Each structure stands twice: as C-alpha cells, then as structure tokens.
Amino acid sequence: MKVTILGAGVVGVTSAYYLAKAGHEVTVIDRQAGPALETSFANAGEVSFGYCSPWAAPGIPQKALKWIFMEHAPLILRPKVDGAMISWMLKMLSNCTSSRYAINKSRMLRLADYSRVALAEVRSETGIAYDERMQGTLQLFRTEAQLDASAKDVKALAADGIPYEVLDPEACIRVEPALRHVREKIVGGLLTPKDETGDCFKFTNALAAKAEALGVVFDYGRTIKSIVVEGGEAKGVVTDRGVTRSDAVVVALGSFSPLMVKPLGISLPVYPVKGYSLTIPITDATRAPESTVMDETYKIAITRLGDRIRVGGMAEISGYTNDLGLARRRTLEHSVTDLFPGGDVSKADFWSGLRPMTPDGTPVIGATKVRGLYMNTGHGTLGWTMSCGSAKVLSDIVTGKTPEIETKDLAIARYN
Structure with missing residues (x-):
C-alpha cells in the first residue's frame, strides 16, 4: 500500500x-x-511514561485565576476573538472533573507505557543514540499542598501498575544530588523511575x-x-x-x-498551546540534574541532555503565534537558577514551539x-x-x- x-x-x-x-x-x-x-526541535527532553497527566484536572480553573497574577505563571492566556480557541477552552473545562481526569489519565498512561516498550525496541533494533538516559523523572514539590495534591496521581499510577516512589526531601537529594544546595526549598517528591530523557531532535x-x-x-x-x-x-x-x-x-x-x-x-479539537525552552551548556556537572526534575510550582522540566541542560515548560494559549516573549524566558531562568544555582543562563538558546493539545x-x-x-x-x-x-x-x-x-x-x- x-x-x-x-x-x-x-x-x-x-x-x-x-x-x-x-x-x-x-x-x-x-x-x-x-x-x-x-x-x-527543542522540547523539554522528557520521555515521561509515568509523569503523564492531562492539563485538564480538578482545581485547574481555580489555579488558573491565581496564575493570572503570578509573575512566573505556568499558564498564560492571551484571549482573542477566535471560535476555535473558545470552543477548545470550553471543552477543556468540561474535562476538569475528578471522573474525567481519571479516565483521561488512564488512557494516557496506557499509551505511554506501551510507548515505553516500543521505544526500547526501536533503540535495540536500530542502535541509535540521542543523549538518552534512563534515570526517571522527579516531580518536585515545594509546598505541602502540592505533595497532598499528588495523591490523585499516585492513585492513577497504582491503578495502572506504573512504578512510583513518594520521596521525602533527603530521598529527593539521593536521586538528584545537586538539589542538596537548595534543601530548604524541597518538601518532597514523586519519582517515576521508568521515565527517560533524550534529545527528540x-x-x-x-x-x-x-x-x-x-x-x-x-x-x-x-x-x-x-x-x-x-x-x-x-x-x-x-x-x-x-x-x-x-x-x-x-x-x-x-x-x-x-x-x-x-x-x-x-x-478535530486540537489547539496550539505554546511552550518555551532554554538550552544551557553545563559548566559544573555537580550543579546539574542527573535526569529530569519537574518543578511543580512552575510546571517546568529541567532535563540533562548530555553536556546541556534543557529547561522547558509553560502553557501559553495565544493561537498560532511563535514569538519569543522575554517574560517567558525570565520564568525559565528563574526556575532553573532557583533549583540549580550556578549555571550561566546568558549562554542559553531560547526557543518556542506549538504543542498540539486536545481538551482531554x-x-x-x-x-x-x-x-x-x-x-x-x-x-x-x-x-x-x-x-x-x-x-x-x-x-x-x-x-x-x-x-x-x-x-x-x-x-x-x-x-x-
């Protein structure tokens, strides 16, 4: 055919x-x-088989209202007269219930876990290299509220048989030793050890x-x-x-x-949600992540890709625009320097891409x-x-x- x-x-x-x-x-x-x-081209570098959740989740509408007033908000909305945007947002809001979240996350975990096996097969049969690491994703919580809210994800992971570990601050540092420099900022973490990292490009x-x-x-x-x-x-x-x-x-x-x-x-209810990334050369490996650290406060992933750090995240709903806003760069810089101080962000490459999001x-x-x-x-x-x-x-x-x-x-x- x-x-x-x-x-x-x-x-x-x-x-x-x-x-x-x-x-x-x-x-x-x-x-x-x-x-x-x-x-x-320059996405966050995570291959997140376990850290895999719908953006539409219980409490997101309330959080979105708070994020409007945050300097380093994970969600940015630039409303416009766009029927597709309005329709997509309404559909997304309808998925922000506990029942819909459970259904959608289960679907995503099923496909992601299947993809984990498929990627391993491709890697084995082709031998291709792409700065890959198999050391998991650490979802890092800065507040007790974030740690408590992770219970719904733990429940979904357990239901689908996806390995996970709930960690205290010291265990987080054992997984990511560079976090010892910011011990006082960590309340706990959720480790999904089957996750990987790698350069998608x-x-x-x-x-x-x-x-x-x-x-x-x-x-x-x-x-x-x-x-x-x-x-x-x-x-x-x-x-x-x-x-x-x-x-x-x-x-x-x-x-x-x-x-x-x-x-x-x-x-087709797919709408562009823009994300941003920085790619920073590593100057001191002792102050760099070993794998991926997901900063739950800012929804930003900080990933080791060979001799580089890829910092990626945020969700900007602004249509088919691909401009590089300096405020978004400042948010990425704030997250990575706050958790991994000492890197030279002035040498970073700044990028944005349009992620194709469904409402569920x-x-x-x-x-x-x-x-x-x-x-x-x-x-x-x-x-x-x-x-x-x-x-x-x-x-x-x-x-x-x-x-x-x-x-x-x-x-x-x-x-x-």
Missing part, C-alpha cells in the same frame, strides 16, 4: 518507520528543510535515516495545500508542486492538523470518517513520550491488524 504521511516531526517520522517495517511504500511530506524542525533525525534505509521517501520544502478525496476516500495530497497519489493519508501535522482536515468536514489530553490516533484517512496527532506535551507507541498503533490500524492495546477511545470518534 502507498501511504503519504503529512508532517516530519517525531510523530510523523516514527509513523513512517513503523509503516515501512510493515511493508508499505511510504512518502513523508513536510514544509521544512528536514525532520523535527518545529515542535520536536537527535532521535527523530537518526530514525529518519533508518526509515530512508527502509525505502521511505522524505519530500521536504513542500507546502501542503489539501487532501485529495475521491468517492469518499483519501487518494493523496495536493502540494505546491502538484499531486502526490497514494492509497492512504496520515495526518501528523501537530497543531496544524485541524486546519488540514476542516475542509473535509472533520472537526489524549492524542487522536486512528481512522476517520473519510476512508483511507488517518490521524496521529494531538499529543500535547507528550509527543516525544508517546511517539513510538502511537506510531506502532497507527501502523497496525492502517495495515488492518488488531493493535496490542485498546485504541477505540483514542480515535476521533470519541468526540462525537
């Missing part, structure tokens, strides 16, 4: 790799000059080379205009260089996916009402984490195989 994949981020490239392994003739089309040059480029060796064609620098539908079936795509014909089309365009499928009468936190994977048209998008902050599992599931669905995990509640039909 000829399959065209739209998008060469980590989700598109992993999809291409699995589909090629399944024996399909795959072409990947992207507007950039190479793989992983947009949202996959390096991984995606290395896997793209392996996919090419399997016969995948990467067609870069092309503007995708529309999807060709004939007789109710996807038959290819129109680009600025003509028509590419195929038997199936996979939409893996991240935040831009809903714009591509809207003309086909498909309402779960990605959209699978078939659509248009025959031959498939989705693999909406992973929010967890595209890197869920990429291999999502791609393996998608490949099985396209091929006509029964996936190894439940996928019905991952499809777009769940929104009907």
